[in-house]
Amino acid sequence: MFRWLPEMVSTYGGDIDSMMYLIYYIVGAWFLLTYGATALFLILYRRREGRRATYIEGNSLREAAWILVPCLIVLVLDLWIDFRGGEVWAKVKGRVPQSDLGIQVTAKQFNWEMLYPGPDGKFGTGDDLQFENELHVPVNKVIRVTLKSKDVIHSFFLPHLRLKQDAVPGRAIEAWFQATKPGRYEIPCAELCGFGHSGMNGFLIVHPADEYERWVKEHWPSS
Amino acid sequence: MAQTHVVATGAEARVASGIATGKMGVWWFLASEIVLFGGLIGAFVMSRLGSGGWSEMAAHLSVPIGTINTFVLLTSSLTMVLAFAAADKGDQRGIRTWLLLTVLLGLTFLIIKGFEWRSEIGAGFTPMASNFWSFYYTMTGLHGLHVLAGVVINFLLFLSALMGLLRGREHRVELAGLYWHFVDVVWIFLFPLLYLSWSKGGH
Amino acid sequence: MSEGVKVEERMSFFRTYVFSIDHKMIAKQYLAIGLFWAIVGGLLAYLLRWQLAYPDTEAPGWGFIGPEFYNMLVTMHGTIMVFFVAMPILLGAFGNFLIPLMVGARDMAFPRLNMLSVWTLALSSLVLLISFFVPGGAASAGWTGYPPLSAKPIYTGVNWGLNLWILALALEFASFLMGGVNFLTTPINLRALGLSMFRLPLLIWMQMTAAILFMLSVGPLIAGAVMLLLDRVAGTSFYLPEGGGDPILWQHLFWFFGHPEVYVILMPGLGIVLEIFPVFSRKPIFGYRPIIYSTIAAAILSFTVWAHHQFISGMDPRLAMPFSITTIIISVPFALMVFAMIATLWGGSISFPTPMLFALGTLAIFLIGGLTGIFNGSAPVDIYIHDTYFVVAHFHYTLFSALFFAGFAGLYFWFPKMFGRMMNEALGKLHFWLTFLLFNAIFIPMFLLGAGGMMRRIANPMQYEFLQPLQPLNAFATIATIFLLLAQLPFVVNFFWSLFAGKVAERNPWHANTLEWSAPSPPPHGNFDTVPVVYRGPYEYSHPSVSEEWLPQDRPTMPTATA
Numbered sequence: 004m005f006r007w008l009p010e011m012v013s014t015y016g017g018d019i020d021s022m023m024y025l026i027y028y029i030v031g032a033w034f035l036l037t038y039g040a041t042a043l044f045l046i047l048y049r050r051r052e053g054r055r056a057t058y059i060e061g062n063s064l065r066e067a068a069w070i071l072v073p074c075l076i077v078l079v080l081d082l083w084i085d086f087r088g089g090e091v092w093a094k095v096k097g098r099v100p101q102s103d104l105g106i107q108v109t110a111k112q113f114n115w116e117m118l119y120p121g122p123d124g125k126f127g128t129g130d131d132l133q134f135e136n137e138l139h140v141p142v143n144k145v146i147r148v149t150l151k152s153k154d155v156i157h158s159f160f161l162p163h164l165r166l167k168q169d170a171v172p173g174r175a176i177e178a179w180f181q182a183t184k185p186g187r188y189e190i191p192c193a194e195l196c197g198f199g200h201s202g203m204n205g206f207l208i209v210h211p212a213d214e215y216e217r218w219v220k221e222h223w224p225s226s
Numbered sequence: 227m228a229q230t231h232v233v234a235t236g237a238e239a240r241v242a243s244g245i246a247t248g249k250m251g252v253w254w255f256l257a258s259e260i261v262l263f264g265g266l267i268g269a270f271v272m273s274r275l276g277s278g279g280w281s282e283m284a285a286h287l288s289v290p291i292g293t294i295n296t297f298v299l300l301t302s303s304l305t306m307v308l309a310f311a312a313a314d315k316g317d318q319r320g321i322r323t324w325l326l327l328t329v330l331l332g333l334t335f336l337i338i339k340g341f342e343w344r345s346e347i348g349a350g351f352t353p354m355a356s357n358f359w360s361f362y363y364t365m366t367g368l369h370g371l372h373v374l375a376g377v378v379i380n381f382l383l384f385l386s387a388l389m390g391l392l393r394g395r396e397h398r399v400e401l402a403g404l405y406w407h408f409v410d411v412v413w414i415f416l417f418p419l420l421y422l423s424w425s426k427g428g429h
Numbered sequence: 430m431s432e433g434v435k436v437e438e439r440m441s442f443f444r445t446y447v448f449s450i451d452h453k454m455i456a457k458q459y460l461a462i463g464l465f466w467a468i469v470g471g472l473l474a475y476l477l478r479w480q481l482a483y484p485d486t487e488a489p490g491w492g493f494i495g496p497e498f499y500n501m502l503v504t505m506h507g508t509i510m511v512f513f514v515a516m517p518i519l520l521g522a523f524g525n526f527l528i529p530l531m532v533g534a535r536d537m538a539f540p541r542l543n544m545l546s547v548w549t550l551a552l553s554s555l556v557l558l559i560s561f562f563v564p565g566g567a568a569s570a571g572w573t574g575y576p577p578l579s580a581k582p583i584y585t586g587v588n589w590g591l592n593l594w595i596l597a598l599a600l601e602f603a604s605f606l607m608g609g610v611n612f613l614t615t616p617i618n619l620r621a622l623g624l625s626m627f628r629l630p631l632l633i634w635m636q637m638t639a640a641i642l643f644m645l646s647v648g649p650l651i652a653g654a655v656m657l658l659l660d661r662v663a664g665t666s667f668y669l670p671e672g673g674g675d676p677i678l679w680q681h682l683f684w685f686f687g688h689p690e691v692y693v694i695l696m697p698g699l700g701i702v703l704e705i706f707p708v709f710s711r712k713p714i715f716g717y718r719p720i721i722y723s724t725i726a727a728a729i730l731s732f733t734v735w736a737h738h739q740f741i742s743g744m745d746p747r748l749a750m751p752f753s754i755t756t757i758i759i760s761v762p763f764a765l766m767v768f769a770m771i772a773t774l775w776g777g778s779i780s781f782p783t784p785m786l787f788a789l790g791t792l793a794i795f796l797i798g799g800l801t802g803i804f805n806g807s808a809p810v811d812i813y814i815h816d817t818y819f820v821v822a823h824f825h826y827t828l829f830s831a832l833f834f835a836g837f838a839g840l841y842f843w844f845p846k847m848f849g850r851m852m853n854e855a856l857g858k859l860h861f862w863l864t865f866l867l868f869n870a871i872f873i874p875m876f877l878l879g880a881g882g883m884m885r886r887i888a889n890p891m892q893y894e895f896l897q898p899l900q901p902l903n904a905f906a907t908i909a910t911i912f913l914l915l916a917q918l919p920f921v922v923n924f925f926w927s928l929f930a931g932k933v934a935e936r937n938p939w940h941a942n943t944l945e946w947s948a949p950s951p952p953p954h955g956n957f958d959t960v961p962v963v964y965r966g967p968y969e970y971s972h973p974s975v976s977e978e979w980l981p982q983d984r985p986t987m988p989t990a991t992a
Contacts, residue, residue: 007878022809022810023810026803027804037768041793048710048779049778056710058973059715060716061717066716070719070769074765077760081758089750092753155577156575158741160816166812168741168743172676173676200888201889241618247618250613251538259648261648265649265651356672360656
């Protein structure tokens, strides 16, 4: 199933993919066990001449153990998945790491507005620059994104980086990522936002370090 | 294809649990109503915790009028209890008297509430004025609809008592009473929340 | 003590078929409403799948489907399937038909309230139907109706369509609240003599649990829906940030109900399977008591998991772990039920008529749904798969199994009791195999599409470069959808043909134990010749003390021979 995943190009993307694999193997094992047992029983215990079914109720502890013990195993495995997952979740959604580059991404029907603070690093000053549907970042650097919305709920989705975060009007929500490979990656909207939801798309352009410097100089010549 | 029709009267049928069927039905219904008002009140509380300035708005509510209305509703619960006591004894005249008083008190509550709303809207505090007012009108409005429903039920019971139709069916007064007390209890929550639970300059 | 049985004079056509207070006729009315909306919901699925596979082309038999129309298709498909198909069929039809019969009662506790409940649903249906034809079209903000999209008409371009959507849902809720009163009061109070709670069929336990879940969870959503309607028409701002409101408030109110709601749908479906497995395995259901305790545990837990639908919503991230844990724990009681079903097969004497095939199909499909739920419940994984087709595949495996596989199992199983005739076995088996294979053909690709990152509710996947390579999966799923819809024809033909020309059914054609099989097929008003007395539990199959493989609940115990 996971060869269908898009190419993974972020630092924490691997952790998320690992969680998917972990769960896949665990539920895969359960799938084989339960389907296997079911198929076996359906064959072994087909109605046959001269054979009567075994009368067993399964209410006593000794009999119910056959289903209670597997349930216990399910619980233990589930909790393991949860605690491993908790660490990954905290990494992605917990504290946003320190970063030099913070960009404000405002969603609206039906595109993304990327606002850069410019060389002074502050928003609301003369050197701010806004781009439509283009998010330029340097590779291997932590990027902070503040998500806003002008109208309805949208969702900022970077499939190749395994990041998704809703942009809710009335809120400023922080997210972060660190891209590991230069390239052009799509930023679809992942929350129904009206008739233009389909096609609401932006691009994350990850530049190698020197290319990013050139891009900055191109747009802020005086810096 | 039309057939003869056999009916088992539900409220009087054999009762395996010991609780009369009609009464149990009303309790299940009230359980759903409790979560309805609980959800609305919960939303109010969460919204209030998340915003400021509501106490300034709430200061425009009239605590004296709210208090009077509370007494009106509490008294109507008393008259409802007395109607039930009369029903228990098979006292048809008592049923009629106390039910009618309950109806009149319920109507009084609604009329007072109507005047309250009119003066608040007249002063510019419409449901759109702020979130506090949106909640206030929604909560008291939904409650008011429930009071109205109760008034109608009690009035219909009063009419059937008048026409002698309650003989042998007096338990219906208890069922209506359960609903009426519930409506009263909801108000007992709304009144302090909306009118009383504010401090000067607080949330 | 008198049962208060009254015999009235012969009734008119209207009293028999239209304004009936007989729970069996009301059940059939619910079934008719559910099957009508199933056809509508299926057609909507065809149209939306056509648009996905062949974007912006003309769907055969319909015409052009654009992005606005698509949003409406997706919204109404979900709304209709959950509220106007699943609940009417699983609760309204099966619950109403079986509860009085299985507990040995002559009808529900409040027959006239019962009639009012189905008429309220009919009114709700009318309102929803009208919403398709108003200017601006029907609701298009998703079946979840998130504000602000749903709270201001200008955001969708839909005005009365959404208002009527809210009204129709409010009426639907009222209908099932009324039904719930009957569903709870009747099994508690009107049980036959000797029928203790722990001798009740599991289907009854499931229906009761579903009813309680619904009654105790829908209130906050009703409150929330009132607030949404006021935002739309009265200028309030409960959910609009510019007026001081919070869009996420809706999400909490919706999902606090929404999660228990999926169990409201699932449990009656599981109940049907739990009735059918023992009959065709010829042995008791394994773990009757553990199943009941699991059901109660799952019901309680279902109130604690709702925000797993909101991991990405912007709610405080620290809430994710508690909700992840409760979500993971709720899988345990359902795992128990699955294990119990499998254990029921062990040592059985299993035959495979159509009801059993569909019951096995329910288990097979539900298992996949449950296992894939683990992915969704893990918060970090959900970062990626939230709002993708992975979720869509997951919930179709769980819901479709409960609604259609279990629903068909129940229809084939109880058809003889409901209509006095047997359905055709060959057509039934054909229906099963086609449905089973085609369902998987549609939804397995969706897991892959979700892994590929395809978002929900987009009308044209080709607009995204990273999705273009996945398009063959969409085309495949669409073609399978068309065939799945066609594969229902054997069922439709079978159903109507059998109604009039099926083999006349005896009282107990499956040789089952529960009380409905002691009544005539179909039962008359009042259900039983004489109200049954119960001597044992419902699953005494292949009991060592009797030679037959089945032992009805109401057969008197043979006196033991004295020494």
